[in-house]
Amino acid sequence: MTTAKPPRRGVPQPLHGGPQRFGPYLLEARLAAGGSSEVFLARAAVGALGAGAAGGPADRLVVKRLLPHLVAEAEGRTLFEREAALHAAVSHPNVVSVYESGVTEQGEPYLAMEYVEGCDAFRLAHRAAQGRAGLPVGLGVFITREVLDGLAAVHDARDAAGAPLGIVHRDVTPSNLYLSVTGQVKLGDFGLARSRARPPVRPPTDEAQATDASLMGKFSYLAPEQVAGEPADHRADLFSVATILAELIIGGPLFPGTGQLQVLLAIRDCKLQPLRDARARLPAGLLPVLERALARDPADRFPDAAAFSLALAPFVDDAAAQRRDLAARVAAVRATPSEPSLVAVAPKPVAPPRPAAPAAARKWDSPTLRTDELVHLEVDAEPEEDDDAHLRTTGVYPLAESFVLHASGERTGPWNFAHLVEAVAAGVVGRGDRVDFIGRGLLAIEKIPELVWLLPAAPATAASPAGAEGAGGSDRVYAVDLAKESILAVLAHVLVTRQSGLLALERPARDAEARQRREAFFLRGRLHHVASSKASELLGEFLVRRGKLAREELDLALAVLPRYGGRMGDTLIGLGLVDGVDIFRALREQGRDRLTALFSWREGSARFDPEAEVPAVDFPLDLDVATLMLEGLEASQPGDAPLAFLESRLDAVILPSPHPELAAFTWPPVVTAVKAALSGPMPLRELVTTVTRSGTASGADVARAVEILLALDLAAWA
Numbered sequence: 001m002t003t004a005k006p007p008r009r010g011v012p013q014p015l016h017g018g019p020q021r022f023g024p025y026l027l028e029a030r031l032a033a034g035g036s037s038e039v040f041l042a043r044a045a046v047g048a049l050g051a052g053a054a055g056g057p058a059d060r061l062v063v064k065r066l067l068p069h070l071v072a073e074a075e076g077r078t079l080f081e082r083e084a085a086l087h088a089a090v091s092h093p094n095v096v097s098v099y100e101s102g103v104t105e106q107g108e109p110y111l112a113m114e115y116v117e118g119c120d121a122f123r124l125a126h127r128a129a130q131g132r133a134g135l136p137v138g139l140g141v142f143i144t145r146e147v148l149d150g151l152a153a154v155h156d157a158r159d160a161a162g163a164p165l166g167i168v169h170r171d172v173t174p175s176n177l178y179l180s181v182t183g184q185v186k187l188g189d190f191g192l193a194r195s196r197a198r199p200p201v202r203p204p205t206d207e208a209q210a211t212d213a214s215l216m217g218k219f220s221y222l223a224p225e226q227v228a229g230e231p232a233d234h235r236a237d238l239f240s241v242a243t244i245l246a247e248l249i250i251g252g253p254l255f256p257g258t259g260q261l262q263v264l265l266a267i268r269d270c271k272l273q274p275l276r277d278a279r280a281r282l283p284a285g286l287l288p289v290l291e292r293a294l295a296r297d298p299a300d301r302f303p304d305a306a307a308f309s310l311a312l313a314p315f316v317d318d319a320a321a322q323r324r325d326l327a328a329r330v331a332a333v334r335a336t337p338s339e340p341s342l343v344a345v346a347p348k349p350v351a352p353p354r355p356a357a358p359a360a361a362r363k364w365d366s367p368t369l370r371t372d373e374l375v376h377l378e379v380d381a382e383p384e385e386d387d388d389a390h391l392r393t394t395g396v397y398p399l400a401e402s403f404v405l406h407a408s409g410e411r412t413g414p415w416n417f418a419h420l421v422e423a424v425a426a427g428v429v430g431r432g433d434r435v436d437f438i439g440r441g442l443l444a445i446e447k448i449p450e451l452v453w454l455l456p457a458a459p460a461t462a463a464s465p466a467g468a469e470g471a472g473g474s475d476r477v478y479a480v481d482l483a484k485e486s487i488l489a490v491l492a493h494v495l496v497t498r499q500s501g502l503l504a505l506e507r508p509a510r511d512a513e514a515r516q517r518r519e520a521f522f523l524r525g526r527l528h529h530v531a532s533s534k535a536s537e538l539l540g541e542f543l544v545r546r547g548k549l550a551r552e553e554l555d556l557a558l559a560v561l562p563r564y565g566g567r568m569g570d571t572l573i574g575l576g577l578v579d580g581v582d583i584f585r586a587l588r589e590q591g592r593d594r595l596t597a598l599f600s601w602r603e604g605s606a607r608f609d610p611e612a613e614v615p616a617v618d619f620p621l622d623l624d625v626a627t628l629m630l631e632g633l634e635a636s637q638p639g640d641a642p643l644a645f646l647e648s649r650l651d652a653v654i655l656p657s658p659h660p661e662l663a664a665f666t667w668p669p670v671v672t673a674v675k676a677a678l679s680g681p682m683p684l685r686e687l688v689t690t691v692t693r694s695g696t697a698s699g700a701d702v703a704r705a706v707e708i709l710l711a712l713d714l715a716a717w718a
Contacts, residue, residue: 037067120176165196168195402420504518504519523614529615
C-alpha cells in the first residue's frame with residue numbers, strides 16, 4: 001500500500017464551471033481529498049433541505065462524499081455509513097456538528113456537517129514553525145484542553161438506549177483539529193473511528209489494522225500500541241493529543257526520523273528527547289504531565305480525557321485571552337494562504353468501478369523509479385525443486401551465484417547478488433563469515449569491496465548482569481539439554497534476571513542435513529534480535545509468504561536494493577510497495593516467528609551467555625519474553641495438545657510460590673488469570689475448573705499458563 005500525503009485543507013478549490021448540484025446541496029469548492037472520500041464546501045439548494053434537519057445547517061456547510069470508485073462497493077458504503085453514525089452520536093461544542101446523512105438520487109451516500117471557517121492545527125503549527133518557534137505554551141495548552149473536552153464527549157458517547165458506544169477516534173492529528181476565526185476548536189473526521197459496541201466491518205487482521213492506522217501518512221501520531229498492532233483503547237487518543245501538544249510547543253516533530261521506520265521506532269520506544277530538550281521553555285510541572293500522557297504503557301497514562309485536561313489546567317491562565325489570541329492567529333493564516341494559486345477542479349462523476357490492475361502492473365510505473373533504469377530481470381523457466389528454489393527466480397546485478405560459509409560452520413547458498421546484499425544488511429551474513437562471491441573463492445566478508453560497506457558498525461558490548469537494570473542472576477552461562485528440558489527454562493531465566501546476552505541453540509546433523517545453529521540476542525530481558533542464515537527467512541520472502549507483497553514487486557525491489565543500502569524495508573517504502581506500518585509489524589512478526597519456531601527443537605543444546613556482545617541492529621525487536629513464552633508453547637503444542645499434560649496431573653496439588661521481584665511484570669491475560677486463581681494450594685483439577693468457568697480460557701490454555709508459572713518458579717507441585 002502506498003502512503004499518501006495528508007490532504008490539503010483550509011484553502012477551497014473552486015469547482016470548474018461553478019457550483020454543482022449534489023443531492024440537496026450545491027457543491028462550491030473542494031476542501032480536501034483523502035483515501036476514500038472528498039470533502040466540499042457547500043450550501044443547501046433552495047427548497048431542497050427541509051426543516052427537519054438537525055437545527056438546520058448554516059448558510060455554508062461541508063459535504064463529505066465517497067470517492068466514485070467506492071460507491072458501488074458494499075464495504076466502502078458500510079464504512080462510510082458507520083462513520084456517519086458514530087459522528088452523529090457525538091454532540092459537543094468541541095466536535096464538528098453533523099447536520100444530516102443521506103443518499104442522493106444517484107445512489108451516492110453523503111454526510112453534511114458544520115463548516116468551521118478558519119484553518120486546521122497543521123497549518124497553524126506550520127506557520128508558527130516558519131518563525132523557528134512553537135506556539136506560546138498557554139495557547140498550546142488552551143487548544144489541547146478544548147480538544148480533550150471534545151474527546152471526553154466522544155469517549156463517553158451513548159446510543160439511543162443509553163448504552164455506552166465505546167468510541168475510539170483513532171485519528172487525532174493536527175489536520176483533524178479545526179480552528180475557527182472566532183477562536184473555536186473542534187475535532188472532526190471520524191473516518192477511522194471504531195466502537196466497541198459495534199463489530200468491525202473488516203476482520204481484525206494485522207493487515208487491516210495497519211491499513212487503517214497509516215492512511216494518509218498519519219503514523220506520526222499513533223500510540224505505541226497502535227504501531228505494534230496491539231489492542232488500543234481511548235488512551236491511544238490521549239497519546240495522540242499529547243503528541244500534538246508537544247509539537248505545538250516545540251515547533252517541530254516530537255518523533256523525528258529520516259524515514260518511516262525510524263519514526264515508528266521512536267514512537268514505539270517513546271523517545272521524547274526533542275521535548276526534553278525544550279525543558280527550559282516549559283513552565284515547571286508541565287514536562288511530567290506530558291511524560292505521563294506519552295507513557296509507553298497505556299496503564300501509566302491518564303485514565304481519561306478529563307483527568308488529562310485537569311492536569312493541564314494550571315498552565316493556562318486566561319482562557320478568554322487565549323481564545324482571542326487563537327482567533328487572531330487563525331485570521332493571519334487565512335490572510336496569507338499557503339497555496340498561492342487555486343486551480344479549479346471538477347467533482348468526479350459516478351462511474352462503475354474499473355477492474356483493479358494486477359499488483360505488479362499497478363506498481364511498476366512508480367514515479368520513484370523509471371523502468372528504463374532497471375537492470376535485467378531474468379527468470380528460470382524450471383527452478384530446481386528444493387525449499388529455496390524460488391529464491392533463484394530473481395537474477396539481478398551479477399548473475400553468478402554466491403555461497404556463504406558462516407562462522408558457525410554452516411554453509412548456505414546459492415545466493416543471488418540482491419539477496420546477498422539484503423542478507424548482509426539484515427545481519428544474516430556478517431563479520432566472521434566467509435563468502436564465495438560470484439565464484440571468486442572463499443574470502444572473509446571484510447575483504448570483499450562489494451559487501452564490506454554494508455556491514456553494520458562493530459557491535460556494542462552488552463551490559464554485564466551486575467549493570468543491567470534489575471539484574472539479579474549469575475554471570476555464568478546458563479545451559480540446558482533440549483532433549484530433557486524445553487527452551488522455556490532458558491527464557492524464564494532471561495526474563496527473571498532481566499539480562500542482556502546471547503541465546504545460542506544447536507542441534508546435530510540429521511541424515512543429509514547440516515548441523516543447525518540459531519542465535520537470539522536479548523537486551524535487559526527483552527528480545528532484541530534473532531539471526532537467521534536461511535535465505536527464505538529474509539524480509540522480502542516473508543512478506544511474499546504473508547501475501548503482503550507480490551513476487552513481481554519483490555523482483556522490482558531486489559533490482560534496486562543496493563541503492564537503499566541493502567535495507568529491504570526502506571526499499572519497499574521508497575518504492576511505495578508496502579506501507580511503513582506494515583513493514584514495522586512484519587519485522588516484529590518475523591522476529592517473533594523465528595524465536596517461537598525454536599520451541600519445536602527436541603534435541604541439541606541451548607546456552608545463554610550474558611557476557612556475549614549484543615549487536616547493533618537497524619530494527620531492535622524489543623519484544624516481551626513472557627508473551628513469547630506463551631506463543632512458543634502455542635506453536636509447539638497447538639490446539640488441545642497440552643491436555644495430555646493436564647490429564648496425568650489433575651489430582652496433583654499445585655501451590656503458588658510468590659516472588660515479589662516479579663510483581664511488576666505484565667503477563668499475558670491467561671497467565672494472569674491462572675496466577676490470580678491460584679490463591680493457595682489446590683488440586684490442578686480445581687484450578688482448571690475455576691479458570692475455565694468464565695469461558696475466556698480453555699483447558700489447553702490453562703495447561704500452557706501452568707507450564708509457564710512452573711518455569712518461572714511462580715508455582716510448584718506440592
